[in-house]
Amino acid sequence: MDLAYIKELHQFYQKELLEDTLPFWFPRSIDQKYGGYLLMRDADGSLIDDDKAVWIQGRAAWLLATLYNTVEKKQAWLDGAAAGIDFLLNHCFDPAGKMYFHMQRDGTPIRMRRYFFSETFAVIALAAYAKATQDARMAEKARELFTRCLEYAKGERLMTPKFEPTRPAKAIGIPMIMINTAQQLRETIGDPRCDQLIQDWIAEIERDFVKEDIRCVMEQVAPDGSIIDHIDGRTLNPGHAIEGAWFILHEARYRSNKHYQQLGCKMLDYMWERGWDKTYGGILYFLDVYGKPVQEYWQDMKFWWPQNEALIATLLAYTLTGDQKYKTWHEDLRQYTENYFHDKEHGEWYGYLHRDGSLAQTAKGNLFKGPFHLPRQQWYCMRLLSALVTAN
Amino acid sequence: MDLAYIKELHQFYQKELLEDTLPFWFPRSIDQKYGGYLLMRDADGSLIDDDKAVWIQGRAAWLLATLYNTVEKKQAWLDGAAAGIDFLLNHCFDPAGKMYFHMQRDGTPIRMRRYFFSETFAVIALAAYAKATQDARMAEKARELFTRCLEYAKGERLMTPKFEPTRPAKAIGIPMIMINTAQQLRETIGDPRCDQLIQDWIAEIERDFVKEDIRCVMEQVAPDGSIIDHIDGRTLNPGHAIEGAWFILHEARYRSNKHYQQLGCKMLDYMWERGWDKTYGGILYFLDVYGKPVQEYWQDMKFWWPQNEALIATLLAYTLTGDQKYKTWHEDLRQYTENYFHDKEHGEWYGYLHRDGSLAQTAKGNLFKGPFHLPRQQWYCMRLLSALVTAN
Numbered sequence: 001m002d003l004a005y006i007k008e009l010h011q012f013y014q015k016e017l018l019e020d021t022l023p024f025w026f027p028r029s030i031d032q033k034y035g036g037y038l039l040m041r042d043a044d045g046s047l048i049d050d051d052k053a054v055w056i057q058g059r060a061a062w063l064l065a066t067l068y069n070t071v072e073k074k075q076a077w078l079d080g081a082a083a084g085i086d087f088l089l090n091h092c093f094d095p096a097g098k099m100y101f102h103m104q105r106d107g108t109p110i111r112m113r114r115y116f117f118s119e120t121f122a123v124i125a126l127a128a129y130a131k132a133t134q135d136a137r138m139a140e141k142a143r144e145l146f147t148r149c150l151e152y153a154k155g156e157r158l159m160t161p162k163f164e165p166t167r168p169a170k171a172i173g174i175p176m177i178m179i180n181t182a183q184q185l186r187e188t189i190g191d192p193r194c195d196q197l198i199q200d201w202i203a204e205i206e207r208d209f210v211k212e213d214i215r216c217v218m219e220q221v222a223p224d225g226s227i228i229d230h231i232d233g234r235t236l237n238p239g240h241a242i243e244g245a246w247f248i249l250h251e252a253r254y255r256s257n258k259h260y261q262q263l264g265c266k267m268l269d270y271m272w273e274r275g276w277d278k279t280y281g282g283i284l285y286f287l288d289v290y291g292k293p294v295q296e297y298w299q300d301m302k303f304w305w306p307q308n309e310a311l312i313a314t315l316l317a318y319t320l321t322g323d324q325k326y327k328t329w330h331e332d333l334r335q336y337t338e339n340y341f342h343d344k345e346h347g348e349w350y351g352y353l354h355r356d357g358s359l360a361q362t363a364k365g366n367l368f369k370g371p372f373h374l375p376r377q378q379w380y381c382m383r384l385l386s387a388l389v390t391a392n
Numbered sequence: 393m394d395l396a397y398i399k400e401l402h403q404f405y406q407k408e409l410l411e412d413t414l415p416f417w418f419p420r421s422i423d424q425k426y427g428g429y430l431l432m433r434d435a436d437g438s439l440i441d442d443d444k445a446v447w448i449q450g451r452a453a454w455l456l457a458t459l460y461n462t463v464e465k466k467q468a469w470l471d472g473a474a475a476g477i478d479f480l481l482n483h484c485f486d487p488a489g490k491m492y493f494h495m496q497r498d499g500t501p502i503r504m505r506r507y508f509f510s511e512t513f514a515v516i517a518l519a520a521y522a523k524a525t526q527d528a529r530m531a532e533k534a535r536e537l538f539t540r541c542l543e544y545a546k547g548e549r550l551m552t553p554k555f556e557p558t559r560p561a562k563a564i565g566i567p568m569i570m571i572n573t574a575q576q577l578r579e580t581i582g583d584p585r586c587d588q589l590i591q592d593w594i595a596e597i598e599r600d601f602v603k604e605d606i607r608c609v610m611e612q613v614a615p616d617g618s619i620i621d622h623i624d625g626r627t628l629n630p631g632h633a634i635e636g637a638w639f640i641l642h643e644a645r646y647r648s649n650k651h652y653q654q655l656g657c658k659m660l661d662y663m664w665e666r667g668w669d670k671t672y673g674g675i676l677y678f679l680d681v682y683g684k685p686v687q688e689y690w691q692d693m694k695f696w697w698p699q700n701e702a703l704i705a706t707l708l709a710y711t712l713t714g715d716q717k718y719k720t721w722h723e724d725l726r727q728y729t730e731n732y733f734h735d736k737e738h739g740e741w742y743g744y745l746h747r748d749g750s751l752a753q754t755a756k757g758n759l760f761k762g763p764f765h766l767p768r769q770q771w772y773c774m775r776l777l778s779a780l781v782t783a784n
Contacts, residue, residue, distance in 0.1 A: 040623065048684050049623045100556075109556045160552075164492075164501045231432065231441045231758065292440050293755035297744035298690035300752060352689035354746060360692060363685035366623065 001322050003392050009315075010385035017378035018071075024347040024364065025371040026064070030080050034106050036087030039370040043362040044346050050105040054092050056370030057103075058121030061085050062184075063375055065128035069188070070383065078132055085129050085138070088122050097148065098159075102367065114159050116152040119145055120177050124184040131188040139189040146185055150197075153178050169228055171220045172209045175201035176244045183250060202248055206263055209244075215270045216289055217241035227289065235294045236287045238275025239306020242268055246313035253320060261320050268313045272329060275306070280356050281336040283310050300355040304369065307337050308377035315381050319388060349374050393714050395784050401707075402777035409770035410463075416739040416756065417763040418456070422472050426498050428479030431762040435754040436738050442497040446484050448762030449495075450513030453477050454576075455767055457520035461580070462775060470524055477521045477530070480514050489540065490551075494759065506551050508544040511537055512569050516576040523580040531581040538577055542589075545570050561620055563612045564601045567593035568636045575642060594640055598655055601636075607662045608681055609633035619681065627686045628679045630667025631698020634660055638705035645712060653712050660705045664721060667698070672748050673728040675702050693752060694745040696761065699729050700769035707773050711780060741766050 024045060029037045037060045040049040061084025068077040091107030092099050099118035102111040123146045130138035151157035153174050163169075179201045186194040208225030209218045219237045222228050249264035251257065275283045283306040286299035310333055318326035340357040341349040343364075351369045352360040363369065416437060421429045423444075429452045432441040453476025460469040483499030484491050491510035494503040515538045522530035543549035545566050555561075571593045574586040600617030601610045611629045614620050637659035644652035667675045675698040678691035702725055710718035732749040733741040735756075743761045744752040755761065 042685060051622055104558055108558045110558050111555050163503050166496055166500045166502050230443055293434060293753045293758070295758050297693060297695070297752055301689060303689070360689055361685045366685070366687055 006385050006388050010382060010389055013378045013382040017375055017382060020347045021375045021378060026080055030083050035083045037084060039365040041365040043343055043364055052103045052105060053367045054100050054103060054118040055121050057084050057087055058125040059372035060370060061125035062128050063371055065132045068132045069128060081129050085125060114162055116149055119149050120181045123149060123181050127185050127188040142189060143191060168223050169220045170223055172205060172244060175204050176247060179247045198251060210267060217267050217271050231295050234289045236289055238271040239283045239309050241271040242313045243309035246316050249316040249320060265317050268317055283307055302353040304341055304349045304351045305373040307333060308373040311377050312380050315384060319384060398777050398780050402774060402781055405770045405774040409767055409774060412739045413767045413770060418472055422475050427475045429476060431757040433757040435735055435756055444495045444497060445759045446492050446495060446510040447513050449476050449479055450517040451764035452762060453517035454520050455763055457524045460524045461520060473521050506554055508541055511541050512573045515541060515573050519577050519580040534581060535583060560615050561612045562615055564597060564636060567596050568639060571639045590643060602659060609659050609663050623687050626681045628681055630663040631675045631701050633663040634705045635701035638708050641708040641712060657709050660709055675699055692747040696733055696741045696743045697765040699725060700765040703769050704772050707776060711776060
């Protein structure tokens with residue numbers, strides 16, 4: 001491994017995180033009046049909308065508590081995390097305990113959705129905040145909500161289904177989000193269930209979603225792991241599969257487990273081959289496993305988040321294996337994102353580029369984008385590199 | 393009016409409809425085994441998926457029955473319409489009478505959605521087929537289903553809501569689709585309710601959605617017609633508003649009503665000003681009323697259907713008013729669509745272009761695209777021009 005490169009890269013990610021991304025969002029986004037965060041912002045930081053997306057409220061609280069736990073004991077970060085936790089706990093649950101998706105600024109609910117991602121992001125926020133505050137009640141809340149997520153994931157707690165039972169399918173997103181949630185829980189407050197659960201979810205991904213014969217990670221499959229040969233079943237999401245790859249590489253590193261390392265690298269290899277745009281650079285959004293048209297029409301756009309997930313995956317793969325291929329991929333992607341996504345005037349990244357890298361629209365925050373994928377990537381890379389610098 | 397131009401254009405639309413668009417879809421798309429149509433096709437006509445989208449099943453049956461009623465008494469068209477009607481009636485209703493959205497080829501349901509567009513397209517299909525066959529039972533079914541649509545539209549028959557009641561909103565899509573459905577019903581089998589209903593819906597659009605002060609047609613508003621200053625409330629859909637404009641211009645022509653003519657032209661003017669892409673041509677998909685970022689990221693793409701709706705609106709406006717501006721708009725758009733959307737090798741149009749006119753993806757048919765907006769446009773323009781040729 002190239003130590004000078006590791007050191008330089010560490011400086012780069014630390015500076016980008018602390019001097020570019022974070023100042024874009026904080027402190028101005030903390031809502032002093034109602035708690036939570038005002039995150040729907042245009043490129044220059046001006047507020048587009050004062051609504052609050054529950055996913056992003058949880059993710060921002062997670063980020064601030066995690067920075068407090070792992071980077072520096074800044075009171076402003078802890079207070080910022082508290083604002084988000086208060087908003088989540090006081091407003092974002094319906095009377096039956098299901099979390100909303102979209103809130104008015106004052107905490108009045110606007111929309112519930114039929115999945116449980118609001119819950120998973122609240123788990124990691126509560127767990128990180130519990131660690132930061134050493135508050136046992138918060139840790140208990142995190143574990144209880146994680147239990148509820150497990151019930152949803154296993155189908156023991158039912159949500160109104162979107163589809164008839166005609167063509168049963170399962171999505172890689174469920175084991176993926178659960179792996180990451182369990183990893184966070186384990187790393188912050190500890191939970192004796194997590195090791196076994198993570199192992200089982202990785203086994204499910206390997207068994208049912210990773211297809212060696214066609215070098216592919218499927219986004220959804222039939223319950224027995226077979227490919228559903230219809231438009232939805234054939235649709236691949238390379239950036240998402242690569243995110244799954246790094247969750248598994250993270251586990252490989254945590255357990256020093258070579259099999260997980262090979263599995264994560266394989267998933268990254270397969271989906272980089274398919275998802276990297278050889279013409280313009282960057283990771284494409286959707287592809288059809290057999291090259292047919294997908295249902296979406298914006299499938300060749302470049303979104304910020306797949307690039308961030310691929311930056312983590314390639315750096316993890318490089319630092320675990322020392323394989324120069326992954327360093328090249330990481331550098332190609334880092335260069336690409338610096339050139340096209342990074343807004344050097346106002347800080348942070350644009351969210352949405354056309355395939356050719358031109359800007360499709362300027363929002364830095366909306367219902368789905370906020371301070372998460374980019375700062376998580378910078379934080380994760382910084383910490384990974386920091387450990388290597390220290391170890392060498 | 394330029395009669396030579398009218399004649400030439402009439403020939404153009406007739407040829408495109410009968411020798412280019414229809415042969416792409418029929419007869420190969422009629423499912424001889426299960427009824428209905430196999431419409432999810434790639435650019436070259438190869439089948440991408442044998443699923444059936446209920447919207448498009450209804451729309452295709454409407455098209456074939458309408459061609460039989462208005463163009464030529466071809467048995468193949470009538471038989472083709474029958475295949476769709478049978479599939480709709482035998483498979484696409486749940487036991488409570490609500491229509492599904494997405495079916496397996498054999499008629500097993502895959503998905504229900506929480507709106508009633510499947511129903512409105514089935515109404516126009518049934519009504520056109522009732523006229524073609526002179527079957528009173530079919531006419532009765534069309535009227536009963538229209539009554540159900542009225543109950544949904546008025547909120548007398550409830551569907552599971554997607555949103556909490558926090559921020560009530562109404563969409564222009566409801567009065568629009570109901571105007572068009574009622575116009576079809578009136579023109580095929582007659583229905584004494586339609587004139588008054590159409591008048592009321594046009595009045596609602598004029599009162600609540602058309603904003604003279606900012607020269608705009610809103611896509612959604614608060615129940616009192618005020619603009620909801622959040623991302624969703626600010627989002628405009630110029631092609632959709634222009635479709636609404638031509639439904640009203642159609643009514644203006646039917647009733648020789650100058651007020652409706654002015655209203656339709658005003659809506660077209662406002663949304664052409666906003667929606668026509670002065671850089672690349674074509675109608676953009678979404679815009680924010682105040683120029684802020686919208687939630688969607690593909691908002692600057694060019695879809696086939698807004699162009700088709702704008703072709704009808706500009707031609708109606710030109711033939712009603714004689715204003716050269718509308719002829720210019722129509723010709724600019726016709727040239728643009730011929731250059732970029734029309735697939736001269738395999739027939740029909742592509743559905744999805746990038747803003748700059750380059751092809752985003754190749755599907756000619758999927759869950760949302762099928763033989764409707766393009767052939768309806770060609771049929772409508774052909775019939776409008778034919779009436780003018782005859783009258784002059």
